[in-house]
Amino acid sequence: MGLPMDFQAHGDLVSAVDFSANHLVAGFEDALVTVWELPSGNKVHTLPGHTGGVTGIQMQCELAATASYDCSVRLWNVNDGVCLITLTDHDNFARCIGFSGNRIVSGDFGGNILLWDLMFAQNESGKTTVKVINQRKWNSHKGHVVCLQLNARRIISGSRDRTLMINDFWLKTLDTLAHKKENDNRKFSRFLKRHI
Numbered sequence: 001m002g003l004p005m006d007f008q009a010h011g012d013l014v015s016a017v018d019f020s021a022n023h024l025v026a027g028f029e030d031a032l033v034t035v036w037e038l039p040s041g042n043k044v045h046t047l048p049g050h051t052g053g054v055t056g057i058q059m060q061c062e063l064a065a066t067a068s069y070d071c072s073v074r075l076w077n078v079n080d081g082v083c084l085i086t087l088t089d090h091d092n093f094a095r096c097i098g099f100s101g102n103r104i105v106s107g108d109f110g111g112n113i114l115l116w117d118l119m120f121a122q123n124e125s126g127k128t129t130v131k132v133i134n135q136r137k138w139n140s141h142k143g144h145v146v147c148l149q150l151n152a153r154r155i156i157s158g159s160r161d162r163t164l165m166i167n168d169f170w171l172k173t174l175d176t177l178a179h180k181k182e183n184d185n186r187k188f189s190r191f192l193k194r195h196i
Helices: 169-182
Strands: 014-019 023-028 033-037 043-047 054-060 063-068 073-077 082-087 094-100 103-108 112-122 128-139 145-150 154-159 164-168
Touching: 014 054, 014 063, 023 054, 023 063, 033 063, 063 094, 073 094, 073 103, 073 112, 082 112, 082 128, 103 145, 103 154, 112 145, 112 154
Parallel strands: 054 094, 094 145
Antiparallel strands: 014 023, 023 033, 033 043, 054 063, 063 073, 073 082, 094 103, 103 112, 112 128, 145 154, 154 164
């Protein structure tokens, strides 16, 4: 692939973009997602499904997670051009997205961070199926969440309220274990549902 290389979009504003070794994926204000092969630059899919402008894309191998003004998050298989799952838990416009491992995280205009842990499986016909095994939502900011980054250990989000929020899961786990260890010598009553 020689640089620079132009990809002709379909005519609307390009609002989000990400790429992997084999694909370039772009989201548009008219709600479409388009996939091109790399390095050839051949357009292979136009993915309808969102009903509002695409606000974020995060790729991982042949999967792309997208966020949209339609208050949804979608996970796509860009090889096959199919939506694997639609997550509709946002109450506000979904503004940004992170995707790492089996976890998708999205921030919205209400200051909320939503997290989904996913399980991937193959059905009898060999198609990939996805189901949510854990979903969380917490209010992190007083303004729109406009950006976030995610890895296996933490989520860092930025907001229009001019704050950064770091959610560190490893520190929370260590804190929980430390409190558990402190309370190990106390007995718990299942009947009273409290320590005795």
